Each structure stands twice: as C-alpha cells, then as structure tokens.
Amino acid sequence: MSGGVVIAGLGPGTEALITPEVSSALDWATDIVGYIPYVRRVTPRAGLTLHESDNRVELDRSRHALEMASEGRRVVVVSSGDPGVFAMASAVFEAVEAGPEAWRALDIRVLPGITAMLAAAARAGAPLGHDFCAINLSDNLKPWALIEKRLRLAAQADFAMAFYNPRSKSRPEGFGRALRLLQEECGDARPILFARAVSTPEERITCVPLTEATEDMADMRTVVILGNSATRIIPRPEGQFVYTPRSVPE
Amino acid sequence: MSGGVVIAGLGPGTEALITPEVSSALDWATDIVGYIPYVRRVTPRAGLTLHESDNRVELDRSRHALEMASEGRRVVVVSSGDPGVFAMASAVFEAVEAGPEAWRALDIRVLPGITAMLAAAARAGAPLGHDFCAINLSDNLKPWALIEKRLRLAAQADFAMAFYNPRSKSRPEGFGRALRLLQEECGDARPILFARAVSTPEERITCVPLTEATEDMADMRTVVILGNSATRIIPRPEGQFVYTPRSVPE
Structure with missing residues (x-):
C-alpha cells in the first residue's frame, strides 16, 4: 500500500461523533500528526507512531506529514472538528503549494468532521x-x-x-x-x-x-x-x- | 423506554459519513419521518415504520413527529446533511413553539451531521x-x-x-x-x-x-x-x- 496524507476531522470530542470514514483512516495510518490534545484522542496501537506538536506550528507539522508521505508512510493529520474550518486542511495546502513539485503528486485527501x-x-x-x-x-x-x-x-x-x-x-x-x-x-x-x-x-x-x-x-x-x-x-x-x-x- | 423526537443528520450520502450517534438513533427508532429520498436511505427492519412525505410540507411532518412522540413513539426525523443547516431542525422547533404546551416537555434532541x-x-x-x-x-x-x-x-x-x-x-x-x-x-x-x-x-x-x-x-x-x-x-x-x-x- 502506498503512502499518502489524510487530513481528518475528529469532531468536537466524543467518539460518537467520529465518522466511520475517519475511523477507517485512523486504522489505515502508520503515523498520526497533530496538535497535542488532538493526537491524544487517538488510541495507541502497535505499528502506529504518534507525533504530537504544539499550537502555532501548523506549517512545520504539515511539512513533516508531507515528507513522511513522500517516504511511503500513511499519515493522518488530525484536527478537532472539521479540518476545513479554521483547522489543518488549509495549512497542509499552503505547505503543498510552497513545497517541492513532487508533493503535488501525493495522495492527499480531506475527510470532513462535525465542526464545533x-x-x-x-x-x-x-x-x-x-x-x-x-x-x-x-x-x-x-x-x-x-x-x-x-x-x-x-x-x-x-x-x-x-x-x-x-x-x-x-x-x-x-x-x-x-x-x-x-x-x-x-x-x-x-x-x-x-x-x-x-x-x-x-x-x-x-x-x-x-x-x-x-x-x-x-x-x-x-x-x-x-x-x-x-x-x-x-x-x-x-x-x-x-x-x-x-x-x-x- | 419513553418516546421522543430525534432530529438526525444523515450526512451527504454515503454511509461512511453517518456518525455512530445517528446510527444508534436509527436503531432506537420506532418511526422514521422525512422527505422521501432521505427516508429511503434508512434500512427497513421489523418494528420500524417509515413515514415518507413530499418536499415543502416540513411543518406538517414536524407536527406528525411530535404527535407520535406524545404517544410514546421513538421518532427520528431524518435530514440530509446536518439537520440544523437549512433542514428539519428549525421546522420542528417552529412546530413546537406554535403547538400544545405539552410538546415542550418532550425529549427532543438534535444530532449533527456532515453538512453538504x-x-x-x-x-x-x-x-x-x-x-x-x-x-x-x-x-x-x-x-x-x-x-x-x-x-x-x-x-x-x-x-x-x-x-x-x-x-x-x-x-x-x-x-x-x-x-x-x-x-x-x-x-x-x-x-x-x-x-x-x-x-x-x-x-x-x-x-x-x-x-x-x-x-x-x-x-x-x-x-x-x-x-x-x-x-x-x-x-x-x-x-x-x-x-x-x-x-x-x-
């Protein structure tokens, strides 16, 4: 299975509001990237590496995700709520646009979530x-x-x-x-x-x-x-x- | 178990975007109420009555749901997307406000969904x-x-x-x-x-x-x-x- 970046929305907090599509992506992932409290909402398991980062480093985090995907890793960038509403999706696309041409050929998908x-x-x-x-x-x-x-x-x-x-x-x-x-x-x-x-x-x-x-x-x-x-x-x-x-x- | 009205969002179309919370509500229901194409997205089963209605009858549909809940039925009003975004939630509350005082004591809950x-x-x-x-x-x-x-x-x-x-x-x-x-x-x-x-x-x-x-x-x-x-x-x-x-x- 080849790598890619999925930018997934975890919803506002409860597991009852995480879509099956996002749950499947978390099962597929080799790496989870995100702001500390959101990464901590993902259940650890063998074969899954959790990469926590602080607030206000959204572009660094995006580049890290894209680099790992370039190496064939299956990366899920987690956001609270919906990733397209004041969250990580725009940051990842900003990094793609400013980054190496090869990143544009990566498999990049956004999975919506229940926004706050x-x-x-x-x-x-x-x-x-x-x-x-x-x-x-x-x-x-x-x-x-x-x-x-x-x-x-x-x-x-x-x-x-x-x-x-x-x-x-x-x-x-x-x-x-x-x-x-x-x-x-x-x-x-x-x-x-x-x-x-x-x-x-x-x-x-x-x-x-x-x-x-x-x-x-x-x-x-x-x-x-x-x-x-x-x-x-x-x-x-x-x-x-x-x-x-x-x-x-x- | 006592009755109530749940106004649930089915998301835009695929089952992969229906939250677990909404799936549980569909399992709990005795009656499903909604616009024809949305009701048809619910899998029929024994003990579940499907009530399809046409477009533009949102208030009638809401009153029907509230009447059934008053009789102890467990009613789920289904919307596409999110029920609070140009969908059934406001219609149900309009019916509650204009309806009998007893409706205000009903268990009425809105379950969000992925809006279009x-x-x-x-x-x-x-x-x-x-x-x-x-x-x-x-x-x-x-x-x-x-x-x-x-x-x-x-x-x-x-x-x-x-x-x-x-x-x-x-x-x-x-x-x-x-x-x-x-x-x-x-x-x-x-x-x-x-x-x-x-x-x-x-x-x-x-x-x-x-x-x-x-x-x-x-x-x-x-x-x-x-x-x-x-x-x-x-x-x-x-x-x-x-x-x-x-x-x-x-």
Whole structure:
C-alpha cells in the first residue's frame, strides 16, 4: 500500500461523533500528526507512531506529514472538528503549494468532521437554521480591522454568526471589543450562546441576551453563536430551545 | 423506554459519513419521518415504520413527529446533511413553539451531521478554510431582495460563500441573477465550485473562474462554493486543489 496524507476531522470530542470514514483512516495510518490534545484522542496501537506538536506550528507539522508521505508512510493529520474550518486542511495546502513539485503528486485527501459550531447548535436547538457566517476571532493571522469590518457587515446582513477562537491568554482584549461592536451594531437583546467543550464531560452551554454578554463567558475551548434578529427562545420545563426560523416575511 | 423526537443528520450520502450517534438513533427508532429520498436511505427492519412525505410540507411532518412522540413513539426525523443547516431542525422547533404546551416537555434532541458544504469543501481541498458564510438561495421563505442584500454584504466582507438550494425547476431564474450580482461585486476570476451529489455514485465536482460560471452548472442537488479574493488553485498531475489561505497580510 502506498503512502499518502489524510487530513481528518475528529469532531468536537466524543467518539460518537467520529465518522466511520475517519475511523477507517485512523486504522489505515502508520503515523498520526497533530496538535497535542488532538493526537491524544487517538488510541495507541502497535505499528502506529504518534507525533504530537504544539499550537502555532501548523506549517512545520504539515511539512513533516508531507515528507513522511513522500517516504511511503500513511499519515493522518488530525484536527478537532472539521479540518476545513479554521483547522489543518488549509495549512497542509499552503505547505503543498510552497513545497517541492513532487508533493503535488501525493495522495492527499480531506475527510470532513462535525465542526464545533454545528455540534453546539444542535445542543442548543437550531440557532444556525437560517443564513449564517463563521468568523475566526483570532487576529494572529489577519488584521483586527478586518475582523471588525466583517462583524459590522455580518450584522448588517442579519446573519446568525458563529465565532471560533474567541479568546486566548495571548489575546485577552479582542473578544470584549467584538462584543461591544456587536452590541452596538445589532442594537437588541438577541440570544448569544457560549458553548464550551461540546460533547465532552466538561461541556457547558450558556445562553444570555447579547446585551448581557461579557468577555469572560468565553475561553479558547468555547465556540460562540450569536442569533440573527429573528432568533427565538422556547422556554420549557427543563432548559430551553434556541432556534432561528426558516422564514423571513416579505 | 419513553418516546421522543430525534432530529438526525444523515450526512451527504454515503454511509461512511453517518456518525455512530445517528446510527444508534436509527436503531432506537420506532418511526422514521422525512422527505422521501432521505427516508429511503434508512434500512427497513421489523418494528420500524417509515413515514415518507413530499418536499415543502416540513411543518406538517414536524407536527406528525411530535404527535407520535406524545404517544410514546421513538421518532427520528431524518435530514440530509446536518439537520440544523437549512433542514428539519428549525421546522420542528417552529412546530413546537406554535403547538400544545405539552410538546415542550418532550425529549427532543438534535444530532449533527456532515453538512453538504463541508463534504464538498473537503473533496475540493479547503475553500472554506478562512471566514465564510452559508446562504440558502431559495426565495420560497424569504424575499429575493434580502438574498441580494446578503450577497452584496458578503462580497464586501470578502467571505468565502456556500450556497444551498441554488436552483430548482420552480425557481429557474434566481441563481443566474445571483451569479451576475456576484460577478459584478467580486470583480475577479476567483474559483467557484459546483459540487453535485457529493459522496454518492453521481458525485460531480466542477471548478471554474467566477467570470465563466453559468446558471446551468447547478441544480437542486448541487451545493455551490465561491472562494474569497485570496482563494488559490494548486494544479497537480491529476486534477487540482482549491484552498483559501488562513492568513490575510496586514
């Protein structure tokens, strides 16, 4: 069997959300490459080498995967969620484009996974049931001004919004600024959801009116979902459902 | 075991993309409810009743599911892709909100699935690897003017875009108008992908420059993905990769 690189999404946490396609790829692999906590989700076995690396070395990790595949190894690059949503797939293709011509002939496949916003939305009800956008709030790889521009335009478009990477130790300020901008642009008390570690034992989902949201409600393990102007709450005996209607009246 | 409603996503087509969580729900069910082609993806077995219904009766179907659950049946409402993305979850919650108070006490859960845009993106490379939006191009439930407004704002925000329901027999004109608007707003030849019936034997993926896109490239089984201004193509010996870089320079 010849080598290759599979970029696979492990979903948000539980094994019950890993697709059979991804499970097969993990069985096929000789090498697993990824950020430490994601590699640790893969069960060790004889014949499988686990290569853990730290955050922020996505290009190095990609090159390592591609080099091993060139030597005939069967490499699976693991991402949390879906590898194509703010995860490893783009990094691998950046490395391919900048790398030796021979890498373009490698067998490279992306296997989708359940991305955090959709797992979180399902837990809460259906807050992304109408048009929506997904924005990475980290300004490590893009200017903060572009994030603000996108938030303003998304509010004007009345998209529901999902925010990845809202806040980290190295970026403590941005999320508060984003919240204040959204409070001003949206001008209402639509629901905002903070979904932390969905589908893991540490899962915690909080829903508050946008007017009461504060930056300490999110951390790096949180995905945030802001409703659109029509998003509704259905109170129920235990908890509530949050959903966005399919229709917008004429 | 008491009844309930599970709204489950079957993914885009292949069984390899159905999560174990959804497979368990199908085993648990006494009744399957859904649009004809999706119900037909469920393997019949003793003790399982299949209730097929036509398109555009989402609220009737939802009420039927909730009524059966009230009688203690274990009902799974099946959607293609993810039930929270332009699918059945919002319809069920609309029915809950408008229905008898007792429905709010039912056990209702949403199980996420692999939505079409992420399956399509994975096949092509990583076109949604940076900020993006998802827009339903059907104007059955919202005014066309709102779709146009969202397309313009999304282009100004430089989002990659995924379009669901681009075209149907009853709406032959809209997609052409959307394409002309995007050609004007984007003003470049960025890649646009037409991904039909992803992960099924009829899968067909076409990528052309936006300037050359025509409305006959899509039908109701197609999800369309438009890159952002930085989306790149990597030519390779067989086919190509399409990806959107993670970074935007200052």
